[in-house]
Amino acid sequence: MNMLQDPVVVVEGADIYQGDKPVLNDVNFKVFPGEWVFLIGRTGSGKSSLLKTLYADLWLETGSAVVSGYELHKIKHDDIPFLRRKIGIVFQDFQLLTDRTVEENLAFVLKATGWRDPFAIADRITEVLKLVGLGIVHKKMPHQLSGGEQQRVVIARAMLNEPKILMCDEPTGNLDPAVGEQIMHVFKTINRSGTAVLMATHNYDFLKNYPARVLRCEHGEVKDGSTLDII
Template identity: 70%
Template sequence: MFSSEPVLTLDHADIYQGQKLVLGDVSFQIDKGDFVYLIGRTGSGKSSLLKTLYADLWLQNGKGHIAGVALDKIKPRDVPFLRRKIGIVFQDFQLFFDRNVEENLKFVLKATGWTDKNKMNTRMADVLMQVGLGTAQKKMPHQLSGGEQQRVVIARAMLNEPLILLADEPTGNLDPAVSDQIMKVFQAINNAGTAILMATHNYDLLNKYPARVLRCQDGQVVELKG
Protein backbone atom coordinates (compact mmCIF):
# COMPACT_ATOMS: atom_id res chain seq x y z
CA MET A 1 0.00 0.00 0.00
CA PHE A 2 1.52 3.32 -1.02
CA SER A 3 1.15 6.02 1.60
CA SER A 4 1.38 9.70 0.73
CA GLU A 5 1.72 10.59 4.42
CA PRO A 6 4.87 12.58 5.27
CA VAL A 7 7.60 10.38 6.73
CA LEU A 8 8.37 13.01 9.35
CA THR A 9 6.31 15.91 10.72
CA LEU A 10 7.13 18.27 13.55
CA ASP A 11 4.40 20.72 14.52
CA HIS A 12 5.24 23.51 16.99
CA ALA A 13 7.70 21.19 18.70
CA ASP A 14 10.00 22.31 21.52
CA ILE A 15 13.32 20.46 21.70
CA TYR A 16 14.87 20.18 25.16
CA GLN A 17 18.24 18.94 26.36
CA GLY A 18 17.49 18.17 30.00
CA GLN A 19 15.74 21.26 31.37
CA LYS A 20 17.20 23.57 28.72
CA LEU A 21 15.09 24.61 25.74
CA VAL A 22 17.42 24.19 22.74
CA LEU A 23 15.02 24.77 19.83
CA GLY A 24 11.56 26.31 20.10
CA ASP A 25 8.41 26.07 18.00
CA VAL A 26 9.92 23.77 15.35
CA SER A 27 7.64 22.95 12.40
CA PHE A 28 8.63 21.15 9.20
CA GLN A 29 7.85 17.98 7.30
CA ILE A 30 9.81 15.49 5.22
CA ASP A 31 8.12 13.38 2.58
CA LYS A 32 9.01 9.97 1.23
CA GLY A 33 12.16 10.21 -0.87
CA ASP A 34 13.17 13.71 0.34
CA PHE A 35 16.83 14.52 1.00
CA VAL A 36 17.26 17.24 3.62
CA TYR A 37 20.40 18.71 5.18
CA LEU A 38 20.38 19.94 8.78
CA ILE A 39 23.04 22.60 9.34
CA GLY A 40 24.05 24.96 12.12
CA ARG A 41 26.96 25.71 14.42
CA THR A 42 28.17 23.28 17.06
CA GLY A 43 25.75 23.56 19.97
CA SER A 44 22.94 24.95 17.82
CA GLY A 45 20.69 21.95 18.49
CA LYS A 46 21.22 19.63 15.51
CA SER A 47 22.04 16.55 17.58
CA SER A 48 19.29 17.30 20.11
CA LEU A 49 16.78 17.50 17.26
CA LEU A 50 17.94 14.16 15.83
CA LYS A 51 17.92 12.54 19.29
CA THR A 52 14.32 13.69 19.75
CA LEU A 53 13.42 12.10 16.41
CA TYR A 54 14.75 8.69 17.49
CA ALA A 55 13.37 9.13 21.02
CA ASP A 56 16.66 9.42 22.87
CA LEU A 57 15.23 12.74 24.11
CA TRP A 58 11.51 13.13 24.79
CA LEU A 59 9.36 15.56 22.85
CA GLN A 60 7.93 17.64 25.70
CA ASN A 61 5.78 20.19 23.85
CA GLY A 62 4.17 20.17 20.43
CA LYS A 63 3.49 17.28 18.10
CA GLY A 64 5.77 14.99 16.14
CA HIS A 65 5.32 11.98 13.88
CA ILE A 66 8.06 9.87 12.33
CA ALA A 67 7.49 6.68 10.32
CA GLY A 68 3.91 6.55 11.60
CA VAL A 69 4.88 6.82 15.29
CA ALA A 70 3.68 9.76 17.42
CA LEU A 71 6.71 11.16 19.24
CA ASP A 72 4.56 13.16 21.63
CA LYS A 73 2.75 10.01 22.79
CA ILE A 74 5.52 7.39 22.62
CA LYS A 75 6.13 5.18 25.67
CA PRO A 76 9.61 3.92 26.60
CA ARG A 77 8.59 0.36 25.70
CA ASP A 78 7.70 1.52 22.15
CA VAL A 79 11.14 3.00 21.41
CA PRO A 80 12.62 -0.25 19.98
CA PHE A 81 9.62 -0.49 17.64
CA LEU A 82 10.26 3.08 16.45
CA ARG A 83 13.94 2.37 15.86
CA ARG A 84 13.09 -0.61 13.68
CA LYS A 85 11.27 1.79 11.33
CA ILE A 86 14.03 4.38 11.03
CA GLY A 87 17.75 4.08 10.31
CA ILE A 88 20.35 5.93 12.37
CA VAL A 89 23.88 6.67 11.19
CA PHE A 90 26.30 8.09 13.75
CA GLN A 91 29.56 9.93 13.19
CA ASP A 92 31.55 7.63 15.48
CA PHE A 93 30.49 4.35 13.82
CA GLN A 94 29.61 2.48 17.06
CA LEU A 95 30.60 -0.89 15.62
CA PHE A 96 31.53 -3.87 17.79
CA PHE A 97 35.27 -4.21 17.18
CA ASP A 98 35.40 -7.77 18.52
CA ARG A 99 33.02 -9.03 15.80
CA ASN A 100 33.24 -9.19 12.05
CA VAL A 101 31.01 -7.20 9.71
CA GLU A 102 28.43 -9.97 9.38
CA GLU A 103 28.22 -10.43 13.16
CA ASN A 104 27.75 -6.67 13.62
CA LEU A 105 24.79 -6.76 11.24
CA LYS A 106 23.37 -9.99 12.65
CA PHE A 107 23.35 -8.46 16.13
CA VAL A 108 20.95 -5.74 14.92
CA LEU A 109 18.71 -8.21 13.07
CA LYS A 110 18.38 -10.44 16.13
CA ALA A 111 17.79 -7.42 18.38
CA THR A 112 14.97 -6.28 16.09
CA GLY A 113 13.19 -9.64 15.99
CA TRP A 114 14.57 -11.48 12.94
CA THR A 115 14.76 -15.25 13.46
CA ASP A 116 14.93 -16.88 10.00
CA LYS A 117 18.60 -17.57 9.28
CA ASN A 118 18.22 -17.63 5.49
CA LYS A 119 16.30 -14.34 5.45
CA MET A 120 18.92 -12.78 7.72
CA ASN A 121 21.77 -13.91 5.45
CA THR A 122 19.98 -12.64 2.35
CA ARG A 123 19.24 -9.25 3.93
CA MET A 124 22.81 -8.82 5.15
CA ALA A 125 24.17 -9.63 1.70
CA ASP A 126 21.69 -7.18 0.11
CA VAL A 127 22.61 -4.20 2.28
CA LEU A 128 26.36 -4.84 1.94
CA MET A 129 25.98 -4.93 -1.83
CA GLN A 130 23.96 -1.71 -1.63
CA VAL A 131 26.88 0.11 0.03
CA GLY A 132 29.56 -1.48 -2.15
CA LEU A 133 30.94 -3.94 0.44
CA GLY A 134 29.69 -7.20 -1.01
CA THR A 135 32.85 -9.11 -0.10
CA ALA A 136 33.46 -7.72 3.40
CA GLN A 137 31.24 -10.05 5.48
CA LYS A 138 34.07 -11.81 7.29
CA LYS A 139 36.34 -8.79 7.79
CA MET A 140 36.89 -7.32 11.23
CA PRO A 141 36.26 -3.57 11.61
CA HIS A 142 39.99 -2.88 12.19
CA GLN A 143 40.70 -4.35 8.74
CA LEU A 144 38.50 -1.70 7.12
CA SER A 145 39.26 1.94 6.32
CA GLY A 146 37.23 4.71 7.96
CA GLY A 147 35.13 5.05 4.82
CA GLU A 148 34.46 1.31 4.72
CA GLN A 149 33.49 1.31 8.39
CA GLN A 150 31.02 4.11 7.70
CA ARG A 151 29.58 2.02 4.84
CA VAL A 152 29.02 -0.83 7.29
CA VAL A 153 27.21 1.62 9.59
CA ILE A 154 24.98 2.70 6.69
CA ALA A 155 24.34 -0.95 5.76
CA ARG A 156 23.40 -1.63 9.38
CA ALA A 157 20.98 1.31 9.37
CA MET A 158 19.32 -0.05 6.20
CA LEU A 159 18.72 -3.60 7.50
CA ASN A 160 15.07 -3.05 8.39
CA GLU A 161 14.27 -1.09 5.21
CA PRO A 162 13.61 2.15 7.08
CA LEU A 163 11.36 4.88 5.71
CA ILE A 164 13.92 7.48 6.75
CA LEU A 165 17.62 7.59 7.59
CA LEU A 166 18.78 10.03 10.27
CA ALA A 167 22.48 10.74 9.81
CA ASP A 168 24.45 12.76 12.38
CA GLU A 169 27.62 14.17 10.75
CA PRO A 170 28.21 10.92 8.81
CA THR A 171 31.22 12.36 6.96
CA GLY A 172 32.61 14.25 9.96
CA ASN A 173 35.62 11.96 10.44
CA LEU A 174 36.32 11.28 6.76
CA ASP A 175 38.53 13.01 4.23
CA PRO A 176 36.92 14.77 1.22
CA ALA A 177 37.37 11.94 -1.31
CA VAL A 178 35.84 9.39 1.08
CA SER A 179 33.06 11.85 2.02
CA ASP A 180 32.18 11.99 -1.67
CA GLN A 181 31.94 8.20 -1.85
CA ILE A 182 29.69 8.14 1.22
CA MET A 183 27.46 10.83 -0.29
CA LYS A 184 27.07 8.73 -3.43
CA VAL A 185 25.94 5.81 -1.24
CA PHE A 186 23.39 8.08 0.44
CA GLN A 187 22.19 9.33 -2.94
CA ALA A 188 21.65 5.79 -4.21
CA ILE A 189 19.67 4.93 -1.07
CA ASN A 190 17.67 8.14 -1.43
CA ASN A 191 16.98 7.50 -5.13
CA ALA A 192 15.58 4.10 -4.16
CA GLY A 193 12.94 5.88 -2.05
CA THR A 194 14.35 6.27 1.48
CA ALA A 195 14.10 9.79 2.91
CA ILE A 196 17.30 11.16 4.47
CA LEU A 197 17.81 13.86 7.10
CA MET A 198 21.53 14.52 7.41
CA ALA A 199 23.19 16.84 9.92
CA THR A 200 26.46 18.18 8.57
CA HIS A 201 29.12 20.85 8.97
CA ASN A 202 30.43 20.18 5.49
CA TYR A 203 29.21 23.03 3.33
CA ASP A 204 31.11 21.66 0.31
CA LEU A 205 28.63 18.79 0.25
CA LEU A 206 25.71 21.23 0.12
CA ASN A 207 27.17 22.85 -2.98
CA LYS A 208 28.13 19.59 -4.65
CA TYR A 209 24.93 17.68 -3.83
CA PRO A 210 22.20 20.34 -3.54
CA ALA A 211 19.04 19.51 -1.58
CA ARG A 212 16.67 21.10 0.92
CA VAL A 213 18.44 22.80 3.82
CA LEU A 214 17.16 23.34 7.37
CA ARG A 215 19.30 25.54 9.62
CA CYS A 216 19.38 25.52 13.42
CA GLN A 217 20.04 29.11 14.43
CA ASP A 218 19.17 31.25 17.46
CA GLY A 219 16.98 28.56 18.96
CA GLN A 220 14.91 28.03 15.84
CA VAL A 221 14.88 25.83 12.75
CA VAL A 222 14.48 27.75 9.49
CA GLU A 223 14.34 26.41 5.96
CA LEU A 224 16.78 28.10 3.60
CA LYS A 225 15.29 28.98 0.26
CA GLY A 226 17.41 27.74 -2.63
Protein backbone atom coordinates in the same frame (compact mmCIF):
# COMPACT_ATOMS: atom_id res chain seq x y z
CA MET B 1 10.31 12.96 -3.19
CA ASN B 2 6.65 11.98 -3.19
CA MET B 3 4.45 14.65 -1.60
CA LEU B 4 1.35 12.65 -2.56
CA GLN B 5 2.26 10.16 0.17
CA ASP B 6 1.93 10.85 3.87
CA PRO B 7 5.03 12.51 5.32
CA VAL B 8 7.43 10.26 7.18
CA VAL B 9 8.19 13.07 9.67
CA VAL B 10 5.78 15.75 10.93
CA VAL B 11 6.93 18.20 13.62
CA GLU B 12 4.51 20.83 14.94
CA GLY B 13 5.11 23.43 17.63
CA ALA B 14 7.96 21.41 19.16
CA ASP B 15 10.43 22.76 21.72
CA ILE B 16 13.77 20.91 21.65
CA TYR B 17 15.91 20.64 24.78
CA GLN B 18 19.54 19.90 25.63
CA GLY B 19 19.16 18.68 29.19
CA ASP B 20 17.07 21.31 30.98
CA LYS B 21 17.94 24.01 28.46
CA PRO B 22 15.62 24.75 25.52
CA VAL B 23 17.71 25.16 22.35
CA LEU B 24 15.03 25.27 19.64
CA ASN B 25 11.58 26.76 19.98
CA ASP B 26 8.35 26.21 18.05
CA VAL B 27 9.85 23.85 15.45
CA ASN B 28 7.61 23.04 12.48
CA PHE B 29 8.50 20.97 9.41
CA LYS B 30 7.66 17.84 7.43
CA VAL B 31 9.82 15.35 5.55
CA PHE B 32 8.22 13.35 2.74
CA PRO B 33 9.13 9.91 1.38
CA GLY B 34 12.14 10.10 -0.92
CA GLU B 35 13.04 13.66 0.12
CA TRP B 36 16.59 14.81 0.88
CA VAL B 37 16.93 17.44 3.62
CA PHE B 38 20.11 18.94 5.05
CA LEU B 39 20.16 20.08 8.68
CA ILE B 40 22.76 22.77 9.32
CA GLY B 41 23.78 25.14 12.10
CA ARG B 42 26.67 26.01 14.36
CA THR B 43 27.91 23.68 17.10
CA GLY B 44 25.42 23.86 19.96
CA SER B 45 22.62 25.16 17.75
CA GLY B 46 20.45 22.12 18.41
CA LYS B 47 20.99 19.91 15.35
CA SER B 48 21.94 16.77 17.24
CA SER B 49 19.29 17.38 19.90
CA LEU B 50 16.66 17.67 17.18
CA LEU B 51 17.76 14.39 15.62
CA LYS B 52 17.89 12.69 19.02
CA THR B 53 14.34 13.86 19.69
CA LEU B 54 13.19 12.44 16.36
CA TYR B 55 14.55 8.99 17.18
CA ALA B 56 13.32 9.26 20.79
CA ASP B 57 16.69 9.44 22.52
CA LEU B 58 15.46 12.73 24.01
CA TRP B 59 11.91 13.21 25.25
CA LEU B 60 9.70 15.65 23.37
CA GLU B 61 8.69 18.13 26.08
CA THR B 62 6.36 20.45 24.14
CA GLY B 63 4.47 20.22 20.88
CA SER B 64 4.02 17.15 18.72
CA ALA B 65 6.03 15.01 16.32
CA VAL B 66 5.12 11.93 14.32
CA VAL B 67 7.92 9.76 12.86
CA SER B 68 7.05 6.72 10.74
CA GLY B 69 3.61 6.64 12.32
CA TYR B 70 4.79 6.91 15.94
CA GLU B 71 3.60 9.89 17.98
CA LEU B 72 6.69 10.99 19.89
CA HIS B 73 4.71 13.22 22.24
CA LYS B 74 2.78 10.14 23.39
CA ILE B 75 5.27 7.32 22.82
CA LYS B 76 5.74 4.74 25.55
CA HIS B 77 9.22 3.59 26.47
CA ASP B 78 8.44 0.03 25.36
CA ASP B 79 7.52 1.28 21.87
CA ILE B 80 10.83 3.08 21.21
CA PRO B 81 12.60 -0.05 19.85
CA PHE B 82 9.71 -0.50 17.38
CA LEU B 83 10.08 3.13 16.24
CA ARG B 84 13.80 2.59 15.64
CA ARG B 85 13.08 -0.43 13.46
CA LYS B 86 11.23 1.95 11.14
CA ILE B 87 14.09 4.43 10.79
CA GLY B 88 17.80 4.19 10.04
CA ILE B 89 20.33 6.07 12.18
CA VAL B 90 23.89 6.84 11.05
CA PHE B 91 26.32 8.46 13.48
CA GLN B 92 29.66 10.21 13.01
CA ASP B 93 31.41 7.58 15.13
CA PHE B 94 30.80 4.14 13.76
CA GLN B 95 29.60 2.38 16.93
CA LEU B 96 30.30 -1.06 15.53
CA LEU B 97 30.81 -3.97 17.94
CA THR B 98 34.58 -4.29 17.77
CA ASP B 99 34.70 -7.91 18.98
CA ARG B 100 32.44 -9.18 16.17
CA THR B 101 32.80 -9.57 12.44
CA VAL B 102 30.87 -7.43 9.97
CA GLU B 103 28.45 -10.31 9.45
CA GLU B 104 27.97 -10.74 13.20
CA ASN B 105 27.40 -7.00 13.67
CA LEU B 106 24.61 -7.03 11.09
CA ALA B 107 23.13 -10.35 12.20
CA PHE B 108 22.95 -9.03 15.77
CA VAL B 109 20.67 -6.20 14.65
CA LEU B 110 18.47 -8.47 12.55
CA LYS B 111 18.02 -10.98 15.35
CA ALA B 112 17.30 -8.17 17.81
CA THR B 113 14.54 -6.93 15.51
CA GLY B 114 12.80 -10.26 15.14
CA TRP B 115 14.53 -12.06 12.27
CA ARG B 116 14.84 -15.80 12.91
CA ASP B 117 15.51 -17.59 9.60
CA PRO B 118 19.32 -17.90 9.24
CA PHE B 119 19.06 -18.09 5.44
CA ALA B 120 16.94 -14.91 5.29
CA ILE B 121 19.43 -13.21 7.62
CA ALA B 122 22.37 -14.19 5.43
CA ASP B 123 20.59 -13.04 2.28
CA ARG B 124 19.67 -9.67 3.77
CA ILE B 125 23.23 -9.07 4.98
CA THR B 126 24.53 -9.75 1.48
CA GLU B 127 21.89 -7.41 0.00
CA VAL B 128 22.72 -4.43 2.21
CA LEU B 129 26.48 -4.85 1.83
CA LYS B 130 26.02 -4.87 -1.94
CA LEU B 131 23.80 -1.77 -1.63
CA VAL B 132 26.63 0.21 0.00
CA GLY B 133 29.26 -1.04 -2.43
CA LEU B 134 31.08 -3.54 -0.23
CA GLY B 135 32.21 -6.92 -1.48
CA ILE B 136 33.23 -9.91 0.59
CA VAL B 137 33.83 -8.31 3.99
CA HIS B 138 31.47 -10.56 5.94
CA LYS B 139 34.20 -12.26 7.99
CA LYS B 140 36.38 -9.18 8.57
CA MET B 141 36.64 -7.47 11.94
CA PRO B 142 35.94 -3.72 12.10
CA HIS B 143 39.63 -2.92 12.76
CA GLN B 144 40.51 -4.62 9.47
CA LEU B 145 38.42 -2.09 7.53
CA SER B 146 39.23 1.48 6.52
CA GLY B 147 37.19 4.33 7.97
CA GLY B 148 35.19 4.61 4.77
CA GLU B 149 34.48 0.86 4.77
CA GLN B 150 33.38 0.99 8.40
CA GLN B 151 30.97 3.81 7.63
CA ARG B 152 29.56 1.81 4.71
CA VAL B 153 28.92 -1.03 7.15
CA VAL B 154 27.15 1.43 9.46
CA ILE B 155 24.94 2.57 6.56
CA ALA B 156 24.27 -1.07 5.66
CA ARG B 157 23.25 -1.67 9.28
CA ALA B 158 20.88 1.28 9.14
CA MET B 159 19.24 -0.12 6.00
CA LEU B 160 18.69 -3.67 7.29
CA ASN B 161 14.97 -3.22 8.00
CA GLU B 162 14.26 -1.06 4.93
CA PRO B 163 13.53 2.20 6.76
CA LYS B 164 11.54 4.99 5.15
CA ILE B 165 14.05 7.55 6.41
CA LEU B 166 17.74 7.72 7.30
CA MET B 167 18.71 10.19 10.03
CA CYS B 168 22.40 11.02 9.76
CA ASP B 169 24.40 13.05 12.28
CA GLU B 170 27.63 14.30 10.63
CA PRO B 171 28.12 10.92 8.89
CA THR B 172 31.32 12.02 7.11
CA GLY B 173 32.78 14.02 9.98
CA ASN B 174 35.55 11.50 10.73
CA LEU B 175 36.47 10.84 7.08
CA ASP B 176 38.80 12.61 4.69
CA PRO B 177 37.10 14.64 1.92
CA ALA B 178 37.57 12.09 -0.88
CA VAL B 179 36.12 9.26 1.22
CA GLY B 180 33.35 11.55 2.44
CA GLU B 181 32.39 12.21 -1.18
CA GLN B 182 32.20 8.45 -1.80
CA ILE B 183 29.92 8.04 1.20
CA MET B 184 27.67 10.79 -0.13
CA HIS B 185 27.29 8.82 -3.35
CA VAL B 186 26.13 5.85 -1.27
CA PHE B 187 23.51 8.02 0.42
CA LYS B 188 22.36 9.40 -2.94
CA THR B 189 21.91 5.87 -4.29
CA ILE B 190 19.78 4.98 -1.28
CA ASN B 191 17.80 8.21 -1.61
CA ARG B 192 17.06 7.58 -5.29
CA SER B 193 15.54 4.24 -4.30
CA GLY B 194 12.91 6.12 -2.29
CA THR B 195 14.37 6.42 1.21
CA ALA B 196 14.21 9.90 2.70
CA VAL B 197 17.44 11.34 4.11
CA LEU B 198 17.70 13.92 6.91
CA MET B 199 21.39 14.76 7.27
CA ALA B 200 23.07 17.06 9.76
CA THR B 201 26.34 18.39 8.35
CA HIS B 202 28.91 21.16 8.64
CA ASN B 203 30.19 20.48 5.13
CA TYR B 204 29.01 23.34 2.91
CA ASP B 205 30.60 21.68 -0.11
CA PHE B 206 27.87 19.06 0.14
CA LEU B 207 25.25 21.81 0.00
CA LYS B 208 26.88 23.17 -3.15
CA ASN B 209 27.36 19.80 -4.82
CA TYR B 210 24.01 18.28 -3.84
CA PRO B 211 21.45 21.12 -3.82
CA ALA B 212 18.48 20.24 -1.66
CA ARG B 213 16.11 21.58 0.94
CA VAL B 214 17.82 22.95 4.06
CA LEU B 215 16.66 23.22 7.65
CA ARG B 216 18.86 25.77 9.40
CA CYS B 217 19.14 25.87 13.21
CA GLU B 218 19.82 29.48 14.14
CA HIS B 219 19.01 31.72 17.11
CA GLY B 220 16.74 29.10 18.67
CA GLU B 221 14.70 28.58 15.51
CA VAL B 222 14.58 26.13 12.61
CA LYS B 223 14.34 28.01 9.33
CA ASP B 224 13.16 26.08 6.28
CA GLY B 225 14.58 26.96 2.88
CA SER B 226 16.72 25.81 -0.02
CA THR B 227 20.45 25.56 -0.60
CA LEU B 228 20.25 28.77 -2.60
CA ASP B 229 19.11 30.60 0.55
CA ILE B 230 22.29 29.52 2.33
CA ILE B 231 25.14 29.88 -0.16
